[in-house]
Amino acid sequence: MLSPKNYLARSFRLAIGLLLFGVGLGLVIMGDFGLPPWDVLHKGLAEQTPVSIGVAMILIGVLLLVVLIFMKEPMGIGTLANVAFIGLILDATLAVGGEPTNIAIRSICTVTGPIIVGLGSGFYIGARFGPGPRDGLMTALDRRGVTLWKARTCIEGLALIAGLILGGTVGWGTIWFVLAIGPSVQFFLPRLDLKP
Secondary structure, three states: OOOHHHHHHHHHHHHHHHHHHHHHHHHHHHHOOOOOHHHHHHHHHHHHOOOOHHHHHHHHHHHHHHHHHHOOOOOOHHHHHHHHHHHHHHHHHHHHHOOOOOHHHHHHHHHHHHHHHHHHHHHHHHOOOOOOHHHHHHHHHHHOOOOHHHHHHHHHHHHHHHHHHOOOOOOHHHHHHHHHHHHHHHHHHHHHOOOO
């Protein structure tokens, strides 16, 4: 059983991780050089169906949770917190950050976004309260012998391809996200993981 001190420390890491994750996604969107791959998919689905991008995000999240159940991937409060809070943090980041017009600032937002998402992933997954639906695919593949960076890069690439097929919007920031997120998670997660 977890001591109250250990539980509090892990909860703090979970909160910091989700905050960084949402801020990182927000920075990529603020950069306006292309959506993150999963958002390309969400937007593409919204354009092909009568649902909004937010509802598309929820539907895909639920579908991924079902996949994780079949893969016997452990879930927990972190899984639910990911679903409940990252979107809100993303919205707050966009509200506070606005729409930068300076190309240098936009580029910095786009380039640093996936690195911050990777850092956030390290904190919140490393707290061991369960990964979110999309990160759960990565950790499930990692447990089956695929390195974190390869798993994450492939997952993001597949989301991007599906989004493109459905008509989602892509830019150089999207491609950068696909290439940067896997190595970023691979770097941060082992260093921030609270192994039992």
